[in-house]
Amino acid sequence: MSVPEFSGAGTTIGGKNSRKNTDVLSLDYCTFRIPCEELRVKFKNGQKDLDKAAANVARAAELLTKKTSGANQPVPQETLRKNFDFLLNQVQEARKALENILEGEIGETSKIIQRCERLHEEFEVDEKTHPRQQDRMERQKFARYICWHLLRCGMIEPARELAKQMNLESLIDISVFEKIYEVEQALHAHDTKPCIEWCQYHQSRLRQIKSRMEVVARQQEIITLIEQGNIPEAVAYVKKYLVPIAKANFSDDLRKTMGAIAMPLEESRVRNPDFHDEKRYEKCAEFFIKEAYRLYQIPDVSALSVIVQMGLSAQKTPICEPDHKTPLSEQTCVVCRPDVWPLAEGLPYAHVDNARILCSFNGTVCNDDENIPYLFPSGHVIGLQAINTLKRDDNKIWDPIMKKEIEETEILRLYFM
Known part of the structure; x- marks a missing residue:
């Protein structure tokens, strides 16, 4: 019985189903939430400024009215000019305040529209028809997550430089x-x-x-x-x-x-x-x-942290532990790296319905038919195809991990449940 190929369904990052809109938007929450909040604040503060400006105009108009209405004698021209100039000045201040408010609100609204268009563009890019553009979009997307993480850590200038290099200024609220x-x-x-x-x-x-x-x-x-x-x-x-x-x-x-x-x-x-x-x-x-x-409403954990945790959890197994003996350049399990283990230690183990076992020697998929998996004393699994090339005389097998010959009886066959 052959092992079904892992489809990647249900994953948020990676796999053919990872480009669902809900998956992307769940990681890009900050991209939209911050400009929406800024727009709300500017609208509220703008209302207060407009009310204040309108009250000043009404007060100046009332003062001018008092000078002109009910007067028994002609009002001096200088007095009228002074009060009229005051009224005109208040009207100009109110107009200026309105223009500033509109400019700020239009700016935040434009941010939201531009970001919606950008994410829509990411959804429309297909890996088969536009491979280069899709690769560029993926790079910019992950650069965006890195920028958000840097900003949360207080590293403003590195985030600003990365946003500039990757053309992300319009997507990041630095x-x-x-x-x-x-x-x-x-x-x-x-x-x-x-x-x-x-x-x-x-x-x-x-x-x-x-x-x-x-x-x-x-x-x-x-x-x-x-x-x-x-x-x-x-x-x-x-x-x-x-x-x-x-x-x-x-x-x-x-x-x-x-x-x-x-x-x-x-x-x-x-x-x-x-x-x-x-x-x-x-x-x-x-x-x-x-x-x-x-x-x-910024989540406690950044999108970059979520992605890293998901990736480590997908690779973590019950036998994973920090490997201090094998050089970093030769380690095959990312979770067991001493510099990565502190991040993965508290994460749950991987759980998939259709798992695959890969040969530690050549990376081929092991199965019960043509490439039967065997467990070596070193703890690594090697397929039958690779074992046939590692056989030595006198019923011995070369262990590529431990760099020594072992007996055939020392390896154990594994079975799929």
């Missing part, structure tokens, strides 16, 4: 991760101002997901004032900044902060050790990264 990285580094430097500005820019979305990010950032400023002994300023800071954002949804944080202000510093260190932790800014930076990813 500026978003660059801003996140800047805020993270500022928090490590005990500077909360960039983080607070970021929170205010994304205020609407952060409230929607009930994020504590701004509360935590404000708390760091308050704790610093407490440790400096500046209690009056700490109380004023709480009233001005913390109460408006924490009173409704984060009352526990507010009470804990006020308690730290009220009690002596040494007592606060005992009751609130997390407030006075030496690494509180580092923890704040870690919390910021989690909240930023939650805001953009």
